Amino acid sequence: MKTALDCIPCLVRQSLEAARRVTAEPAAQERILREVLGWTAAMDLCAPPPLLAQRIHRHLRRIGGGTDPYQTVKAAHNRLAAGLMPELRRRMTAAPDPLYLALRLAIAGNAIDLGAPVETDDKAVRAALANALEDPFAGDMEDFRRAVARGGRILYLADNAGEIFFDRLLVEQLAPAQVTMAVRGAPVLNDATLTDAREAGIEAVAEVIQNGSDAPGTILDDCSAPFRHCFATADLIIAKGQGNFETLSDTCGPIYFLFKVKCPVIAEHAGFAIGTHVLAGAAVAPKPPPNCAIDTEKDAHERP
């Protein structure tokens, strides 16, 4: 999807929050904010919001000497999620429909998002998980169930640290399909990387790969060739979170988007109210680009 005008104030706010994680020095925070405003004034709104976010966060990491300003908060989110797992596993064991519960818990875990204008404190995250089945849900569960039952190779695009623990519950329900989980190729915002996948024990239940990109979403042109090959040949793609939806919603393919609607722009683009748990299949993915034919879509992603 394109960057909406409403994304701009939100990106500026996010940049200020990020600048404060990089430096405690107000003058340095101001310099970063002014640079971001300058870029934003000239940005290409045809690109999805994660492209500007990628640029901002790259710059912030450069200023911070390569250290990840989100490392501490990501570790805290992983600890929080790990602490919630025993209770969630109990719920899974007792669930009449484990695939459905796992799906809802994975979407509820999408509450952990430092990019969106939402509360992400421990209390909010605990409440999101506890109420996972009460939040409004939009999606064709039976269609998803059939797609999963066909088996084959499933590519699961992870979203955030912490959240990735709950993704594991869903991955475990996708057997007998062979699951590959892709994480970002480098730290950006609080997005999950290889370290987080390992902490969540994903390697015990799926192959884990990096997508080769440091965008907080999946910008195919920016991803590695091995990742793109995996994307183009998967039988089913599960794309988690708003960032992956923003960057892939115009891409043709056997994609299911799983996310919680957290801002008015996504609400309008996806067609669901804020707070909704969305399971949006390929049929719901709006506006395929012109000349995007179903039978050539895989080749289309195989750009060098």
Added chain:
Amino acid sequence: MKTALDCIPCLVRQSLEAARRVTAEPAAQERILREVLGWTAAMDLCAPPPLLAQRIHRHLRRIGGGTDPYQTVKAAHNRLAAGLMPELRRRMTAAPDPLYLALRLAIAGNAIDLGAPVETDDKAVRAALANALEDPFAGDMEDFRRAVARGGRILYLADNAGEIFFDRLLVEQLAPAQVTMAVRGAPVLNDATLTDAREAGIEAVAEVIQNGSDAPGTILDDCSAPFRHCFATADLIIAKGQGNFETLSDTCGPIYFLFKVKCPVIAEHAGFAIGTHVLAGAAVAPKPPPNCAIDTEKDAHERP
């Protein structure tokens, strides 16, 4: 007060909202937003936020061929306020302490603010007035009562359309002082102008003057000489709303600020939580500029 870094995302958001009032054309809205981002990247943060807002709204009125993009919503706020007046007058008649009730109603009316990140629909405004005495209050009412009882000449700096109806209730309680109410010199945002003062019937209870400026606050250097004279010679100044607080909080003088705290930046600067009804006397006005002596303050405002 200076513009805080947190004011920047808010000003960008406000600019987008304003651009949408000027034109329904997305390309024109985008052009306006890009200009604002460019200005903001280079703005002087030592100036108060209303200075940048003044520049933005001047530009918007120019684009709109001089028409006031807020005219419709201001008229609606005036109608809403007028409709609430009979009930408020009944409450005033029954009040054991009419000065205090009028003060709280005037501050509650400050809920009508299209610049701040708050709800200003009819329901929110009605609720704000209904709960005027329940909201937290910070200020020395007895000190204010004594200042009013000394009489003399009171200059009342109005804030917004609609809200100005409730200011009238307070003005009526300021007798036997002679009250002059100052409104903005030209339309800006939803700030009250001469038209709104007339609609609220202020001329029946006070002299009404314009301040000669189109800033959504009181930037003394930008105001007319007659207004500055009135400001410098008043026995008491009542400055209504966040905009007047932002522009005058570092100014010495016999000023009482009356406003509802509506954003985190003001909350920190004023030292009160969001939602608080504030009556901040001169003693609370923080950080007088260097060399601002009490006995020379009036001359200091008499710049040509």
